[in-house]
Amino acid sequence: MKVVIAPDKFKGSLSAMEVCNAIEAGIHQYNPAIETIKHPLADGGEGTLTILQNHFNLKSVSVMVKDPLFRDITTTYKHNESTAFIEMANASGLQLLEESKRNCCHTTTFGTGQLILDAIKKGFKNIVLFIGGSATNDGGVGMASALGYRFYSESGEEIVPIGEELIYINSIDSQKLLFDIKDVNVTVVCDVKNPLYGPNGAAFVYGSQKGASAAEIEMLDAGLYNFSKQVSKYLNMDVGEMEGAGAAGGLGAGAVCFLNAKMQSGIDFVMEQTGFNKLLDDTIDLIITGEGSVDKQTIEGKVIKGVSERANQAQIPFFIIAGVVKDEALIKSNLKPKDVVSIMGLGVAVEEAIKNAPHYLKKLSCQLLETYGEK
Structure with a gap:
């Protein structure tokens, strides 16, 4: 047997x-x-890199980045010769916060953007981003800010790239990016199919798990809706109803908007990479x-x-x-x-x-x- x-x-x-x-x-x-x-196995969330390490001899890179509350931490991503594998939970994950500090109104994916930028600067043309286990609901604007995007309110002030600020975004500036989007091929791996906003969106489905109150969830959802409107206006992309847009507090949408990323099912990716089907x-x-x-x-x-x-x-x-x-x-x-x-x-x-x-x-x-x- x-x-x-x-x-x-x-x-x-x-x-x-x-x-x-x-x-x-x-x-x-x-x-x-x-x-x-x-x-x-893993489904694209936290722990996926450990699974890949079981099957491949990946090397680690240590980087100092901002955690979900903008505190300095040292974390890692992995790579082979051509591809960087980044687990957003290592920089922007709920696992990094003590329970009393968890509230996705105030958290950011900025550290994830720093990991991505480090990989780009080191010459990796292919990036695989695993986006499970987030502490965030910022639509990926934190990640984008680390890459050189800027977000402004109606009064022209630059917003802080956190969840509660999304509702104030009135314009998006992509003139001073720190990378060339044409030079990078990004695959986003995730295990959820939620849209960006609405009853099945990032805030309503996952906000309470990340410390948001009922009133805050309403505000966060309105912020994600506003974010999608500004993305449509300034980046000419419609991500609101896209399958997986709501993954990791909207980082699914953000990766598509700001990195021209392609989405892939987490479990399909891991099974393919580890040769499960051949078993x-x-x-x-x-x-x-x-x-x-x-x-x-x-x-x-x-x-x-x-x-x-x-x-x-x-x-x-x-x-x-x-x-x-x-x-x-x-x-x-x-x-x-x-x-x-x-x-x-x-x-x-x-x-x-x-x-x-x-x-x-x-x-x-x-x-x-x-x-x-x-x-």
Whole structure:
């Protein structure tokens, strides 16, 4: 028997490779003779560079940049000979802020722009930008400001490139860019399809997770709408309804506007780069995938969705193991796994589930193999 183990990370608990190791231990507890192939995955959000590093020998570059609150930090991006791989969460991510400091009205993607500019100055013509895990809702104006774009209010004052200032943008100046947009090929990798503004836009869907109140979310959404109007007027680009425009607080739209970037699905990119599709030949008997939290967003473009599509196409049964499962009926009807199980389904307290996640993943995977082996 041959089993492919292909999970995402369990956020706040285990890396994707650690999840692989725990599941493998459970499989081998059931039967040490089972052949396992560990293939950790990511969906384009934070942690994606770690996954790519598992498959390729990428080099790191350290750069001092501004964090989401304009504080100096040293962070990194990775590269091969021709391409720079930049994870915006390393410069502008929610992970960089203590909980009391999280409010996307006041945060910026300026540091992400500094990473991009550093890569351009070092001669990289191809840039892959991963835009999950942001602390921001600035439409990418912070990133653009670091690259030389300027944004002005009706009174002619330069605005601070943060979320709450978007509503005041009245003009955009691209006359003093620090790079030549024709010389750079940018691919934006993301895992969401939200438009820029509106009920399903960046502010309303993700603003509360980033510390914004209900009133602030209304203001941020109005700011994103105003931003799209000014982009249409000054850059002749319509990004408001573009799929993925609302990713990372509107950085999806900003990358397209300010870098002429192309958008690509996160999970498709990672699976393509890491050769996942080539694994699924007729020698594979089972796939086990999973992530920390499985819910209705899972079916939109997360790791499990990508695995399910390929497993069903290849007619290989697959299981989902999660920390917690919501919307289980929706998951089963849409993705068609053989089963969905979770650590919380064992009646474990949240703190215990996080602290001893490897133990419970081992237990669940062993139980799944016992059930599967009986059929």
